[in-house]
Amino acid sequence: MKTITRLEVNKVLGAVAKEREREILLQVYGLGKSFGGQIVLKDVSVSLRLGEVVLLLGSNGSGKTTFLNMLTGNLKPDVGEIHLSSGKKQQVFRFPSPWQQELNSWNHFTPERLAQEGIGRTWQEVRLFPSLSLLDNITAASPQQKGENPISALFQHSLIRKQEMRLQNEARLKLEDLGLQGRESSLANKISLGQSKRVAIARAIQAGAKILFLDEPLASLDRAGILEVVQWLKTLVREQQLTLVIVEHVLNIPHILDLVTKVWMLEQGELRVELPAMAQKYLAELQHNDIRNWLAKVSGGKISDRILAGGAVLSTVGEASVPLLEVEDLVVYRGKRLVVGEQHEDGTVTGISFTLYRGQVALLQAPNGWGKTSLLEALAGAIAPAQGKIRLSGRLVEKLPSWKRVKLGLSLLQSRDNIYPNLTVREALQLSHVRNIPEDVKPLLHKRMSDLSGGEKQRVILRCFQSRLSNVQLIDEPLSALDAVGVDSVLEILKPNTEKSCLIAVPSIIHTKES
């Protein structure tokens, strides 16, 4: 038995005491939220201290986005309390809020109110102001600008100019820190994604953030971009005493784990506080159970991998025979953002190309934000691609609407928003021309789709999907938020079948040499 020396005990006690000395900036009691009868968050209570770097971890559908939105004022909890001490005075928000508070518009629970108290956030899609230059993006975020009062803007011209000059200098310095001097007047869409994510962080800091909530900051980034952002975050924590809450997908953990001091694990709506080492264990477990391993087993080990741009891997099982789906140079934009395809230095864009043969199963493993859903939607006809060709059994289909492609044998199983909320189960099955209703669905027939539990929904959706006569099946993240029964039935569909071909999209990690 190892004896513990007095010195060691004191060290631990000292560390604990030091930790306790740091003030609590945010305390949350019993937060709960449900959407349409489904409980998303249950009795969540945590506290956040100055200088901590918390990792908010959870799989898709675990409620982490909801929790994030609640802590930043974008969503009102159904029940619970939030105590915020990051501003000058402590603010207490109770839910449900009494009707008197609804009328008092000065003390509302809103994003701008919380931002003024020191809560900042970034979004997964960055959301810099598109019509403003980089410099203006940061300058505009400065709090307490006299010039934002129209009366002052008209009559206190010189005072405002002075303040504006000062703020612009601050912004300029921040851009310099990011290595963007000389690019102040560029628009937001002219810099790389990694750079724009850092500008967004700088903007939130300029706005006075003491606690910064980062929503999947590493999404869509390549290896270089991830290193950039992680370095920047490390600098911020060290030099500016910022407190961070990073929401990340489970599979991006390895990159930020040495930065993190605490982990908030969200599972089925409940939150557990863990040490960072725990997260690593969780990740290892997931890797062990993933689809690729299952696929390799099922095919007897004959699996071939191909690397696509942006860190995605296409793993294919099965022999090449008759091409069913041919994709050539496909590029997809969502609004102004390039989501599928690769942009080069000179501004040209090359798209994704691959071919699926009859009897093959292909697994597309790509990180969150790579564009998996957009790719599948473009193939199915829900979005129009910017360039590229898509062939179904030899026929060009990229200009056809989705229903015509279905007639040609293609079908897509979406991962979310895939039900008709107001129809009953019987009606949904009727729409899908399901003839034989399985036993486990029979008791649900008269219920509305939106009233079903997650598992029940999945069962019905799978049944509807299976009855579609298609030979090219696209499946988007089939295993997110499923129970055990659900996983088995999904795997049934995914097994290689000589008549059809299947493309499955799943999230993955980017492998870096270090981890």
Next chain:
Amino acid sequence: MNYFFHLIIYFDIYAIVAMSLNLVVGYCGLLTLAHAGYFAVGSYVYALIALKLHAGFLPASAMAVAIASLLSFAVSLPAWRFKGDFFVMVSLAVQALIFGLCQNWVSSDAEPGTLRNLTNGTFGLSEIPKPDLFGWQLNDPSSIAIFATAIALICGVVSGVLLFSPWGRLLQVMRDDDLAARGVGKNTRLVKLQAFAIACGMVAIGGAIYAAYVGFIDPTLAALDQSILMLCMVLLGGVGNFRGPLVGTFVLLAIPELLKFATIPDGIAANIRLLLYGLLLVVMVHFRPQGLAGKYQVD
């Protein structure tokens, strides 16, 4: 020659209208059908104060601006809750209300301008005095034209200073991404209140000039047709920048003049103009959503 001054005065009035509507449509991104209502409020308040209290132009129009700005809450508060399309219907309701007030606040057994008969209903208010600048009466078209142009220039300067100030940048930020703006602490609700108050106040000035120049006003000033005309003018010219509204004003005035060349009888000229506007709106949405000279696409 008088006709030339007449055109200038109308250009000034509608330029003021267009610049004010630009704030709402081009910078807040909201389509409003209530703007003619505030124009009418400006006209009626000016007329009543000038007629009953024999006040000069400046105090009377200042009052008009104040009242119109106060009434702007009727549209700016709903703007908090309503996104674009529903907001249009709310503005339509406000327009109906204001028109109703102008038309119905009448009583046959009371003098116009009294509490029981504030607007004189469909009979309107007549013999409104020409602008009186601290005793100096402006009677002939040339002096009114100069006066109107001066006011329009002042409105233009105010508009420009505001749009290029941090407040103007705040409007752009709000238009670009309301949620992100709130995320950095900007109170976009307050900004909307301010923008509407300024827009409604400014259009009331246009209404006051109109009342002083024409001398007669009635509830048709607040009619839906007028709001639609204003909206069309601004959408066709373009919004979201400084010159779009001016182009729109020019086109608005140019069309009837061109129609005159085509010898279309005056009686139906107004209808043809509106018809053209309707068709142009459809064409514009398909082929040039930012209008002739604007920057922002109403989306």
Next chain:
Amino acid sequence: MQILFNGIITGLTIAVFALAYTVVFLPTRVFHVALGGVYALVPFVTWSISQRGGSTSVAIALALIVGTSISLGCELLNHSFLEKKQTGLGGHLISSLGIYIAIVQVIVLIWGNETKLLKQGTDAILQLGSVSIPMTQVVGAIAAVIVLGFFYAWLQFSNLGLQFRALADNPKEFGLQGYDVSRLRLVAFGTSGLLASIASLLVAYDVGFDPQGGLSALLIAIVAMIIGSQQSFWGALAGGILLGVTRALAVWVLSARWQEAVTFLVLALFLFVRPNGLLGRKGRLEAEA
């Protein structure tokens, strides 16, 4: 009691027009403002045909066809193209507004600006206890009930109605399942035109019609939809009846002039207290405050 009856009868007409609007809005999110133009035009067509010696039924039938066709035209020639270009909702609204303006101006150019009447002579009165209702209103109410009944039955029990409801619930998934979305959009616009035409004839026969009445009637219909429920087809019926009764009460307690103010107040009340409408269910997933 009389007021209740009057209110319900007016409410039914509002409900038909509100349904016309909802039938396009729910599946496509388009603000079919041009419907106001259809509403304005249809009685004029009926009137002209009657003037030229056509029988009432022929006049009505032709007018209904015209109304339906114009609404279909809006989709075929306007909205479907904007949809392909993925234009935002504002673009659809502005173009629809442009069509409305054009239709109204055409009406004024052809028929002039005055109010006209469709019914000839005076009405027989139906007496039900203490309540007296003019025959036109009785016929109108019965017609409205039949039309609404047919529509809701079609919606709930027919296959096409099921597809329609599915389209309204989730247009993307509907297309991904293989159903022809563009065909169903045509069904939506066509039904909308038909319902709007019926609603406008109900009112035209009762109190007359003029070129400017379209947009204000549309406003009332939209308020009815909002207070009923923006998420279901039944909202139009619930909101319509409620609004009809409220407006009738307003006329009795205050005076006819204040109907618009009351309508606006009811809207404001619902938006602050019960924004999902009478029939609305709480909380769709909103990520915004």
